[in-house]
Amino acid sequence: MSPIEVPLDETALAELAREELALLSYPERRWVKPYFDAGGRRLYDVVIVGGGQSGLVIAHSLIRQGVDNILVLDRSPEGYEGVWETVARMSHLRTPKALCGMELGQPSLSLQRWYMARHGREAWEALDRVPRRDWMEYLRWYRKTLNLPIVNDTEVETVEPEADHILVTARRSGARETFPARLVVLATGFDGAGRWSVPEVISDNLPPTLYSHSNVEIDFAALAGKRIGILGHAASAFDTATAVLNAGAASADICFRRPALPTVNPHRHLETAAFLANFPELSDATRWQIARHFRQVDQPPAHSGFFAATALPGFRMHAASPWLDVRQEGDAIRVKTPRGEHVFDYLIAATGYTVDYAARPELSALAPHVLRWKDRYTPPAGAEHALLGDFPYLGLSYEYLQREPGTAPWVERIFAFNFSGTVSMGPHSTSISGHRYALPRLIRGVVRRLFLEQEEHIIPDLIAYKDIDLVIPPHLRQMATAAE
Numbered sequence: 001m002s003p004i005e006v007p008l009d010e011t012a013l014a015e016l017a018r019e020e021l022a023l024l025s026y027p028e029r030r031w032v033k034p035y036f037d038a039g040g041r042r043l044y045d046v047v048i049v050g051g052g053q054s055g056l057v058i059a060h061s062l063i064r065q066g067v068d069n070i071l072v073l074d075r076s077p078e079g080y081e082g083v084w085e086t087v088a089r090m091s092h093l094r095t096p097k098a099l100c101g102m103e104l105g106q107p108s109l110s111l112q113r114w115y116m117a118r119h120g121r122e123a124w125e126a127l128d129r130v131p132r133r134d135w136m137e138y139l140r141w142y143r144k145t146l147n148l149p150i151v152n153d154t155e156v157e158t159v160e161p162e163a164d165h166i167l168v169t170a171r172r173s174g175a176r177e178t179f180p181a182r183l184v185v186l187a188t189g190f191d192g193a194g195r196w197s198v199p200e201v202i203s204d205n206l207p208p209t210l211y212s213h214s215n216v217e218i219d220f221a222a223l224a225g226k227r228i229g230i231l232g233h234a235a236s237a238f239d240t241a242t243a244v245l246n247a248g249a250a251s252a253d254i255c256f257r258r259p260a261l262p263t264v265n266p267h268r269h270l271e272t273a274a275f276l277a278n279f280p281e282l283s284d285a286t287r288w289q290i291a292r293h294f295r296q297v298d299q300p301p302a303h304s305g306f307f308a309a310t311a312l313p314g315f316r317m318h319a320a321s322p323w324l325d326v327r328q329e330g331d332a333i334r335v336k337t338p339r340g341e342h343v344f345d346y347l348i349a350a351t352g353y354t355v356d357y358a359a360r361p362e363l364s365a366l367a368p369h370v371l372r373w374k375d376r377y378t379p380p381a382g383a384e385h386a387l388l389g390d391f392p393y394l395g396l397s398y399e400y401l402q403r404e405p406g407t408a409p410w411v412e413r414i415f416a417f418n419f420s421g422t423v424s425m426g427p428h429s430t431s432i433s434g435h436r437y438a439l440p441r442l443i444r445g446v447v448r449r450l451f452l453e454q455e456e457h458i459i460p461d462l463i464a465y466k467d468i469d470l471v472i473p474p475h476l477r478q479m480a481t482a483a484e
Contacts, residue, residue: 013117014145017108021064024106031066033454035182038163043180045069045450047168049159049362050187051150052082053139054417054430057102058185059148061443064104067450071179072150073170081152082189084136087215089239092129093432094302099130101435102142109145114138129304159184160365161410168362182453183446185398185415186362187430191215192418193391194356194363198349199231205326206347210333214240214350223346224248229335231255231323232350233262234298238305240348241315251314253342254350255335257322262300266293267427276437279426280396284377291423292385318342355390355420369408371401373423392416394424397445413449417442 008016035043045067048055051074059072074081082088103109115134116124143150151172158169168179186192196213203211212218214236220243228244230237233256241252270276270290279287300306309315318339325336326347335342357367374389395401398421400411417438421429428434472480 008113008117010114010117010141013108013113014141017106017145020106020108025064027066029066030068032069032450033457034069035165037165037180041180042069043165043182044071045181046071046183046185046446047166047179047181048072048185048187049156049168050074050081050189050192050418051076051143051152052187052189053102053432054187054189054435055081055150055185056139056143056146056148057104057435057439058187058417058442059150060146061104061439062446063146063148065443065447067447070149071181072148073154073156073168073179074150074152075155076152078150078152079136079140081150082136082139083215084132084139087217088132089243090132090235090302090305091308092131092302092304093135094129094235095432097124097127097130099432101432101437101439104439109142111135111138114141157361158365159186159362159414161408166410166413183413183415183449185417185442185446188360188362188418189430190419191353192360192416193420194354195359197351197354199323199351201323201326202231202347202349206328206333210328211347211349214348218243218348220244220247220249225250226345227343228252228346228348229255229333229342229344230348230350232352233258233301233317234350234352235301235305237350238301238309240350241309242305242312244348245309245312245314249314251316252309252312253344254309254315254317255321255323255337255342256317256319258298259320261317261319262298264297265299266297267299270426270428271433273437275426276428276434277441279429280394280424280441285379287423287426288373288377288379288388289383291388291391291427292379292383294427295385295388353419355387366400366411366414369403369411371403375403388423391423392420394421395445396441397448398425398429398442399445399449415442415446 032045037043046062048058048070051072055072059070062070080086100110107113111130112124154170154172156168156170160167162180166181166184168181168184170177196215198213223244224247226249228249228251230241230252237254241254244252321337321339323335323337327334333344333347335344357363371393372389373391373393376393392400394416398415398417400414400416402408402411417430419430429438
């Protein structure tokens with residue numbers, strides 16, 4: 001039995017992973033030259049904003065490529081990065097358990113090996129989908145095993161140019177700190193392009209105390225005994241319905257505009273090696289049509305969330321029921337739909353996101369200068385889509401491009417590895433299932449940029465290289481050296 005097949009606990013598995021990394025480290029010599037700002041402060045080669053699943057594997061990938069002068073900044077406390085212990089409410093991930101990518105081809109770093117170390121082989125074989133909390137435990141183990149350079153409780157406020165580099169400004173423990181960097185990667189998740197969207201029919205007619213978005217933290221205990229109206233049909237709508245009913249809500253009604261709940265998931269069709277690896281190489285017209293198709297047909301809620309919600313007393317759903325009017329009447333809320341009216345006590349909008357650079361402090365300086373799809377591509381009549389047009393038109397390595405070439409070259413030092421790349425890079429590019437193919441593309445772009453910027457040193461350094469490789473014994477030196 002090979003070592004990797006021997007049952008291990010988490011500590012032993014971490015030791016094995018580090019031992020394997022040492023075996024796989026060649027060439028391990030660090031090659032990036034130090035750069036300094038005008039004040040003599042050394043620049044980070046890469047600052048990564050966001051320490052969730054993408055931030056972790058980006059940091060690990062860069063270190064494996066010999067780029068270790070990096071830093072990861074995350075606003076959450078240690079161990080609570082990302083959404084998994086905060087606003088995510090599903091019991092299990094939608095992604096199949098066979099997902100791979102974060103391990104970078106090293107089985108001892110894989111989810112499967114970790115899960116077997118914690119729960120046993122039989123538990124893994126019996127598993128259908130990965131429990132959400134187990135996924136977060138895996139990410140914690142991954143970070144600890146690799147000792148990644150993450151600074152928590154740090155809220156990034158601005159990302160802007162300074163001389164020939166980027167200055168990241170953040171706030172930690174009430175104090176303002178700056179981090180100069182040659183390159184920046186925004187690994188800021190699903191809402192990295194803007195903000196969660198609440199329809200105006202809700203926000204214009206109700207005080208904020210009577211509604212919220214499904215993707216923010218909600219005090220579910222305060223909703224006990226109340227009638228809850230939820231707008232939207234996707235996974236977060238059903239997960240939220242389950243959460244409010246389990247917290248004691250009297251009822252949870254999901255309303256959505258489609259005539260029927262989607263049952264076909266177009267994401268599965270694109271999950272092939274060819275699509276995941278080469279999507280950015282497709283023509284603008286094809287990428288636009290794919291993004292628009294996804295907006296039109298969407299995907300069904302996850303199995304676990306759908307069946308968990310529909311099994312609970314007090315759950316109801318209403319197809320073909322967009323909210324036409326919302327009005328507060330005393331302590332209640334009256335909602336008008338084409339199929340009748342509903343009376344609720346509290347509303348939750350499970351209505352996705354919108355592109356809004358002003359809503360993200362780290363994007364505010366970028367907003368006027370970044371090339372967007374509407375600047376680059378004009379769809380044929382009938383294929384327009386305002387939201388998709390606002391998405392950034394990214395380069396082949398996830399880098400922002402300039403709206404006006406030559407006016408803001410600094411934006412190309414920033415890489416958008418978040419959901420804002422969905423039109424340019426594909427709907428899976430920053431998801432768990434896409435990491436295996438998307439991360440190498442990003443890392444190649446980052447490493448290429450760092451390498452080419454020190455091209456002027458290559459020949460002088462090569463000529464100056466004098467490390468002795470062969471030590472000639474004294475009795476052979478005369479034969480090995482021509483007489484003068």
